[in-house]
Amino acid sequence: MARRRRVGVLISGAGSNALALIEAAGAADYPAEVALVLSNNPDAPGLAKARTAGAPTAAVDHRPFGKDREAHERALNAALLAADVEFLALAGYMRVLTPAFVRAWAGRMVNIHPSLLPLFPGLHTHRAALEAGVKLHGCSVHWVVEGVDEGPLIGQAAVPVLPGDDEAALATRVLTAEHRLYPACLAAAITGKAMAAQAEAALFNPVSE
Numbered sequence: 001m002a003r004r005r006r007v008g009v010l011i012s013g014a015g016s017n018a019l020a021l022i023e024a025a026g027a028a029d030y031p032a033e034v035a036l037v038l039s040n041n042p043d044a045p046g047l048a049k050a051r052t053a054g055a056p057t058a059a060v061d062h063r064p065f066g067k068d069r070e071a072h073e074r075a076l077n078a079a080l081l082a083a084d085v086e087f088l089a090l091a092g093y094m095r096v097l098t099p100a101f102v103r104a105w106a107g108r109m110v111n112i113h114p115s116l117l118p119l120f121p122g123l124h125t126h127r128a129a130l131e132a133g134v135k136l137h138g139c140s141v142h143w144v145v146e147g148v149d150e151g152p153l154i155g156q157a158a159v160p161v162l163p164g165d166d167e168a169a170l171a172t173r174v175l176t177a178e179h180r181l182y183p184a185c186l187a188a189a190i191t192g193k194a195m196a197a198q199a200e201a202a203l204f205n206p207v208s209e
């Protein structure tokens with residue numbers, strides 16, 4: 001088997017997706033190991049969960065950096081490089097990354113978003129789905145590019161919107177799907193299978209014929 005890639009997971013909050021990645025990486029044949037769970041929020045509950053699950057953790061509080069987002073990200077980068085991180089998975093990281101950071105990790109950084117992109121980018125996706133009256137909702141894993149929630153898709157999982165759903169019920173259903181989708185998509189991205197699938201789709205896209 002090829003060498004396991006050292007993945008850094010960036011979080012800001014609950015960290016349930018980070019935990020799903022740590023658990024997946026517990027399997028010897030998973031192509032990645034979680035080298036660091038890193039947060040901009042020292043009080044993120046996900047940090048404690050990750051530590052309990054045996055993953056190294058660190059925090060670089062964004063607040064002392066004020067408006068200097070690039071300086072905060074340089075400090076994040078230093079923590080990532082110190083842990084020999086080769087690939088990044090954003091998992092509920094709630095700050096928009098600067099173009100410099102995105103460029104530095106281009107082709108090595110993926111994100112999970114709680115909607116079937118390109119529907120409902122941005123925040124409050126479950127509320128937006130309920131307001132739009134869609135019958136199908138879900139989550140997407142995509143490559144990170146400078147435009148927020150705009151990168152090429154790696155994979156999606158759909159869940160039904162059921163009568164009587166409120167935001168919380170729908171969020172819980174989507175989150176369960178996220179925990180299955182993210183490990184699968186991270187593995188595909190790391191092993192190059194996501195790129196290959198995308199290239200094939202581009203080749204056979206009837207719209208571009």
Ligand code: GRF
Nearest residue numbers: 014015016017092112113114
């Ligand atoms: C998830 O819904 C994820 O898609 C979004 O933020 C939420 C993070 O949840 N980006 P958790 O911190 O992984 O539990």
